[in-house]
Amino acid sequence: MQLHIKNMVCSRCIMAVESELEKFGLHPISVELGIVEISQNLDKEQEQKLNSKLVNLGFEIIDDRKSRVVEKVKNLITDLVYFKDNNFKTNLSDYIVAAISQDYSYISNLFSQQENATIEHYYILQKIERVKELLVYDELSLNEIAFQLHYSSPSHLSKQFKKVTGFTPTAFKNSKEQKRQLIENL
Known part of the structure; x- marks a missing residue:
């Protein structure tokens, strides 16, 4: 079962x-x-x-089947952000379709209806939480973090980070209030 x-x-x-x-x-x-x-x-x-x-x-x-599809998408994204290596060479929609074997527009609409957010937005939130984690650990440079999380450049990562959090990565790293969100609450 x-x-x-x-x-x-x-x-x-x-x-x-x-x-x-x-x-x-x-x-x-x-x-x-x-x-x-x-x-x-x-x-x-x-x-x-x-x-x-x-x-x-x-x-x-x-x-219910629809909730299982949405949860599968969330797990795929979490797996991609936290556990996949740097060799990820496909786009997000192809990755999801390959794993779920359903039309992406159906999956995307279902996800948006149930989560009140797009798959892409959820993916960005997951990546930003991972960036926060890696910044707090202070083991990787921003260049290495950008590479690991498949950003086109550290500049792109910084812009997206600031848009989502209101802080630059450096300001976040230096702040005393390094607030991270629980993954399941994204």
Whole structure:
């Protein structure tokens, strides 16, 4: 049985969901961003109890097809921003269509309806949060961050960062108020 889980955005989320499944007496076959595969089928009551446990951790079982598509898009973008290497050579829409196998205009309209934001805007917000994280770590130069996150130049990154946050990357890095947002709240 496959379960679709909302708000799984990182490896710690995977570990938390996997741990909760084990506590619930389920032994997952696989746990990935947004998707869990278990060997047994759950009845509605079991699924509701499991969902209650997951909701307490900030997750939720998704049972309608449209929400699953939107969550898949979010997971693809999170994966792209946080885990893909610098060899990403395709545009965002092609990347999403290849993974979901549906028309991009359908996916885009569905996403916009459910999230009140475009896929592109969500992608930009994710990238900006990643830039904030990398600036706080202070391990990479702005050039390296721009390259890692597929910006055409550090200047483009700086302009987009300022537009979204109101700060230049340098001003953000030097400020005492380095506020980052939780990924699941974007």
